[in-house]
Amino acid sequence: MCIYNGLYTIFYRSSPWWDGTTTAMTALDTVKNNIDLYVDFFGKPPFIFLSLGTLFKIFGYSPEMIHVFMMVFSIAGIIFTYKAGEILGGKEIACSASFLLAFSPLFIAQSVNLNFDLPSMALLMAVYYFYLKKNYVFLAIFGIMLVMTKEIGILFIAALLLSTIINYAAEKKSNNKLRDALAAQLIPIIVFVGWAYGNYTRKGWFLFPRDSPIMKLDSIFNENLIMRLEQLLVINYNWILTILIICSLLIWFYRHRQCETFDREKIKMLLPLILFSLIFFVAVAPIRDFNLPRYVIVLYPAFYLASAWAISVLSGKNRNLFAIIIISMVLLFAAQSVYSVYSQDPYVFLDPATQKIYGENPSLTLDGSGVMEINLKYVDYVKADIELVGFINTTDHSAPLLLNRFNHYSIFGAANKGIDIGYGQKSHREYKELGDFYRSPYTISYPAILVIENFNMFDLEKLYNMYNVTLLKQIQVNGVGADVYQIDKDYS
Numbered sequence: 001m002c003i004y005n006g007l008y009t010i011f012y013r014s015s016p017w018w019d020g021t022t023t024a025m026t027a028l029d030t031v032k033n034n035i036d037l038y039v040d041f042f043g044k045p046p047f048i049f050l051s052l053g054t055l056f057k058i059f060g061y062s063p064e065m066i067h068v069f070m071m072v073f074s075i076a077g078i079i080f081t082y083k084a085g086e087i088l089g090g091k092e093i094a095c096s097a098s099f100l101l102a103f104s105p106l107f108i109a110q111s112v113n114l115n116f117d118l119p120s121m122a123l124l125m126a127v128y129y130f131y132l133k134k135n136y137v138f139l140a141i142f143g144i145m146l147v148m149t150k151e152i153g154i155l156f157i158a159a160l161l162l163s164t165i166i167n168y169a170a171e172k173k174s175n176n177k178l179r180d181a182l183a184a185q186l187i188p189i190i191v192f193v194g195w196a197y198g199n200y201t202r203k204g205w206f207l208f209p210r211d212s213p214i215m216k217l218d219s220i221f222n223e224n225l226i227m228r229l230e231q232l233l234v235i236n237y238n239w240i241l242t243i244l245i246i247c248s249l250l251i252w253f254y255r256h257r258q259c260e261t262f263d264r265e266k267i268k269m270l271l272p273l274i275l276f277s278l279i280f281f282v283a284v285a286p287i288r289d290f291n292l293p294r295y296v297i298v299l300y301p302a303f304y305l306a307s308a309w310a311i312s313v314l315s316g317k318n319r320n321l322f323a324i325i326i327i328s329m330v331l332l333f334a335a336q337s338v339y340s341v342y343s344q345d346p347y348v349f350l351d352p353a354t355q356k357i358y359g360e361n362p363s364l365t366l367d368g369s370g371v372m373e374i375n376l377k378y379v380d381y382v383k384a385d386i387e388l389v390g391f392i393n394t395t396d397h398s399a400p401l402l403l404n405r406f407n408h409y410s411i412f413g414a415a416n417k418g419i420d421i422g423y424g425q426k427s428h429r430e431y432k433e434l435g436d437f438y439r440s441p442y443t444i445s446y447p448a449i450l451v452i453e454n455f456n457m458f459d460l461e462k463l464y465n466m467y468n469v470t471l472l473k474q475i476q477v478n479g480v481g482a483d484v485y486q487i488d489k490d491y492s
Contacts, residue, residue: 023114024066027053043199045192047148048116066114074111077122078102081301084129088269089309092319096308096326101300103333105236110294116150117294123149124156125301131160132269134177136184143188152298154192155283159276161185167268225281232296232303237332241307244325248310273302384477391473391484402469402485 029039030046031053037046052069059065078098085094101107110118123146130139146153164185168178233242277299284295308326315322388403395401468488475481 023048023116024052024056024061028056028061029053031057037195038199038202044116045148045150045195047145048119052114067112070111070114070118073119073122074107077107077118077125077301080122080125080129081305084125084132084301085305085308087129087132088266088305089312092322093305093308093312096311096322097301097304099326099330100241100304100307100333103330103337104238104300104304105333105337106293106297107300108337110297113294115294117297120146120150120152121298121300124153124298127156127160128272131272134181136180140184140187143185144191147188147192148195152280152284152295154189155279156272156276156298157185157188159272159279162275163268163271166271228281228284228296231293232299235293236336237329238303240329240332241303241310244314245306245310248313251313273305277302384475384481387477388475388482388484391475395472395484395486399486401472402487404483404485 026040027049030036030049035050037050040046040049052066055065055069078101081101082094082098085097088094107118123142126142127139127146130136130142143153143157147157161182164178164181168181233239280299307329311322311325315325392401469485470488472484472486474483
């Protein structure tokens with residue numbers, strides 16, 4: 001993985017795709033003049049912006065710096081997975097889990113992509129390791145970094161708190177160690193709440209922005225939960241490891257069905273990971289906004305630790321068999337990574353920052369994330385856009401279109417790079433930029449595509465009155481999609 005990152009940094013020195021680019025620009029703005037912890041438009045926690053912005057301030061902005069920055073978190077994630085695994089199951093399981101993590105395609109993809117998920121995973125494992133070591137000073141420090149990287153960190157700290165209370169309650173005693181443990185875990189929460197309140201007073205968002213809080217009263221059992229389980233347990237040959245885990249659990253329960261030989265101390269150590277996984281699938285997995293495969297990467301260390309344990313159970317004392325299974329999985333992961341990077345299968349979505357619309361080639365080509373988002377094609381809105389792109393390319397190339405997309409993840413407003421595309425979002429700040437489309441319908445060039453997002457009926461009626469439109473097709477995949485209209489050029 002380190003060799004891959006190094007070669008990528010040396011030979012592939014292009015800027016990150018749009019999500020990483022906006023993060024990098026926000027990092028620059030965070031330390032531009034004075035430190036501003038609330039500069040991000042979307043109200044994200046500031047640790048990544050602040051740390052990366054500081055590096056930019058010292059060494060200057062460069063794509064290489066971004067890749068090195070992410071490589072540090074990648075290596076840290078591997079190291080802390082090993083350290084935690086060593087405590088839980090010994091060096092053999094720790095080393096195997098670290099190898100599985102390091103070679104997993106999604107981990108490799110994210111190790112060169114500027115996002116918040118892989119740093120969250122690395123910091124989460126660091127916090128977990130210091131929890132196991134009962135090093136409460138470092139637990140508090142890394143806990144603060146974790147919750148100030150992404151809101152998902154709050155859920156892990158909550159799992160730690162609950163685990164601590166359950167474990168000490170089972171012992172029926174209270175002592176200074178309990179107070180130290182609780183204090184170390186409460187400090188990150190207090191820091192996050194303080195920052196979040198400041199964010200609320202400035203931008204009106206207390207938790208996760210864009211009207212999507214961490215805890216949302218959605219039905220737990222929905223298509224997004226199934227999709228999330230697929231992303232964790234099935235894709236990238238993880239289904240093989242899932243089968244091994246299930247078989248090993250059955251064997252383990254069979255061996256222990258008549259005797260009480262459960263290692264209670266080991267269960268206490270595993271409790272935070274178990275609770276966090278449960279909280280994740282209750283609080284995060286069913287929410288539609290969290291639909292990228294990379295969001296499950298915070299569970300990857302736990303999954304691969306469980307996988308290494310499962311392989312150990314199945315192979316018994318046969319260490320050669322254990323090594324063969326691990327090496328085989330690593331080779332499968334490596335093959336999948338190479339295929340994902342060099343495959344022509346596009347990871348497409350309608351992203352105005354990276355697409356080309358109706359150029360010299362009349363077909364519509366969308367490649368928003370390139371090699372950075374391995375398995376993006378599993379996402380619901382990507383499935384919808386693949387169908388959408390296919391349909392658009394069958395329409396009259398001289399006819400302008402209007403796409404009203406719904407439940408789609410996007411961040412752009414107004415036109416981009418001279419392309420006649422506009423996004424409307426729930427935030428009132430975006431609507432002022434849409435005035436140009438309302439006031440100047442004749443400025444739209446032909447052929448063109450006008451894209452709007454989640455417009456209410458009042459907005460749609462304005463557009464319907466402005467343009468003569470005909471509904472061509474309604475495309476929908478798991479509640480995500482678009483209504484495709486053809487715009488009549490004749491306004492008379």
